[in-house]
Amino acid sequence: MKRDTYIRLGRMVLLLAVQLxxxxxxxxxxxxxxxxxxxxxxxFETSVxxxxxxxxxxxxGLLYDVFxxxxxxxxxxxxxxxxVKPSILKLFMPRDMVESFKPTIQNMGLTRYIWYSLSCxxxxxxxxxxxxxxxxxxxxxxxxxxxxxxxxxxxxxxxVEYIVRNRxxxxxxxx
Amino acid sequence: MQNLIDFIVKYxxxxxxxxxxxxxxxxxxxFNNYQGSVFFTTANSFVGGIYSAVDGVTSYVGLNAVNEKxxxxxxxxxxxxxEMKRELAAHRIDTLRFDGFNRARYHxxxxxxVNATTNHSLNLLTLNKGEKDGIRPEMGVxxxxxxxxxxxxxxxxxxxVMPLINVKSKVSCQLKEHLSFGTMExxxxxxxxxxxxGVPLHIKASVGEVVxxxxxxxxxxxxxxxxxxxxxxxxDDGLSQxxxxxxxxxxxxxxxxxxxxxxxxxxxxxxxxxxxxxxxLD
Numbered sequence: 001m002k003r004d005t006y007i008r009l010g011r012m013v014l015l016l017a018v019q020l021x022x023x024x025x026x027x028x029x030x031x032x033x034x035x036x037x038x039x040x041x042x043x044f045e046t047s048v049x050x051x052x053x054x055x056x057x058x059x060x061g062l063l064y065d066v067f068x069x070x071x072x073x074x075x076x077x078x079x080x081x082x083x084v085k086p087s088i089l090k091l092f093m094p095r096d097m098v099e100s101f102k103p104t105i106q107n108m109g110l111t112r113y114i115w116y117s118l119s120c121x122x123x124x125x126x127x128x129x130x131x132x133x134x135x136x137x138x139x140x141x142x143x144x145x146x147x148x149x150x151x152x153x154x155x156x157x158x159x160v161e162y163i164v165r166n167r168x169x170x171x172x173x174x175x
Numbered sequence: 176m177q178n179l180i181d182f183i184v185k186y187x188x189x190x191x192x193x194x195x196x197x198x199x200x201x202x203x204x205x206f207n208n209y210q211g212s213v214f215f216t217t218a219n220s221f222v223g224g225i226y227s228a229v230d231g232v233t234s235y236v237g238l239n240a241v242n243e244k245x246x247x248x249x250x251x252x253x254x255x256x257x258e259m260k261r262e263l264a265a266h267r268i269d270t271l272r273f274d275g276f277n278r279a280r281y282h283x284x285x286x287x288x289v290n291a292t293t294n295h296s297l298n299l300l301t302l303n304k305g306e307k308d309g310i311r312p313e314m315g316v317x318x319x320x321x322x323x324x325x326x327x328x329x330x331x332x333x334x335x336v337m338p339l340i341n342v343k344s345k346v347s348c349q350l351k352e353h354l355s356f357g358t359m360e361x362x363x364x365x366x367x368x369x370x371x372x373g374v375p376l377h378i379k380a381s382v383g384e385v386v387x388x389x390x391x392x393x394x395x396x397x398x399x400x401x402x403x404x405x406x407x408x409x410x411d412d413g414l415s416q417x418x419x420x421x422x423x424x425x426x427x428x429x430x431x432x433x434x435x436x437x438x439x440x441x442x443x444x445x446x447x448x449x450x451x452x453x454x455x456l457d
Binding site for chain 1: 187188191192195196198199200201202203204205206207209210213
């Protein structure tokens with residue numbers, strides 16, 4: 001249990017660093033910035049209680065807000081994603097799973113994983129950019145940022161999943 | 176109680192979720208200028224809307240008091256206008272004469288109609304003021320739109336009024352433009368219309384002309400409207416005109432009235448009575 005927590009903390013710091021140092025300076029088509037911090041919430045297993053999921057989501061969102069000067073926006077959207085994520089996962093995971101289920105490409109298959117990741121990232125980016133724009137003027141621009149960010153973040157999360165999991169598996173096979 | 180605790184424990188993640196989102200929104204509106212201004216502008220206009228609705232209701236509820244105040248003010252102004260007119264008339268005749276010691280003949284007592292009938296042939300109104308307020312029989316009663324009627328009977332605290340819509344009511348009146356005298360009467364039927372009788376045939380009254388009091392009877396000062404001419408016609412004997420008059424007062428809605436207290440009236444009547452009796456002695 002403690003080991004899991006440390007791993008998650010490490011993952012959170014790493015994701016935040018990548019997000020703040022690299023991705024925040026990336027403005028695809030001029031405005032679409034992917035929020036990879038959502039990957040943190042997507043990765044959680046089903047055995048994690050909703051309460052701790054909420055706290056993790058709230059925490060990473062708030063930390064991101066503090067460093068990127070977007071007080072409240074990412075925290076609100078990450079908390080919402082953490083609240084809804086178990087329900088979204090239920091839509092895509094095999095029905096007969098009873099014990100702890102980890103949403104990975106190996107467990108779900110590539111197509112399902114992409115759809116799962118796309119829905120979660122879509123929700124996150126929709127909330128975030130809506131709170132950032134906070135008006136219905138320039139709606140097209142906002143929708144463009146939502147779609148661009150969602151697609152990009154999904155792509156990145158799938159890539160990371162591929163690389164990291166493969167590495168871990170290779171390492172485990174090597175052992 | 177146990178159920179409540181169970182409920183809270185079962186759905187605690189929802190409570191925490193809403194608390195967190197509330198906290199996030201508070202941060203959002205507190206630390207982001209644009210979002211904050213949008214939120215507070217919307218909230219202000221919303222609260223402003225509620226306040227104006229509440230204000231509308233309160234002012235509507237307070238209308239009664241405002242109405243009473245206005246009515247009292249109206250009485251004061253009517254008395255003042257009457258006195259001014261009298262003063263003016265006196266000065267027109269002779270600018271050097273000043274009749275400052277003579278008190279105004281007419282005063283006004285505000286009252287409210289507490290009971291009224293409009294569908295009988297002998298309709299009566301009841302006012303909530305009586306002799307203790309200075310009201311005596313045969314005093315005129317008016318409201319803001321015109322003549323209501325004449326006081327019929329009085330008790331200590333109440334008085335009954337014979338309105339224009341009573342078949343026994345007869346009020347002396349005149350056509351405003353032609354200055355032709357007549358009598359305002361009523362026939363059992365609609366409480367909206369009365370009849371002005373006794374107008375000579377040669378008078379060419381026009382529809383819409385105002386019928387007002389002529390000041391002969393001392394009950395009403397001159398110039399108080401009774402109604403407007405609605406239809407021209409002849410009396411049954413064909414010797415005079417009988418004009419249908421749309422009454423100025425809506426008897427189904429009138430509530431606040433003023434009683435014209437002319438205390439000189441009794442004095443005048445006594446004097447006339449004495450003169451009459453002296454004449455008959457001769």
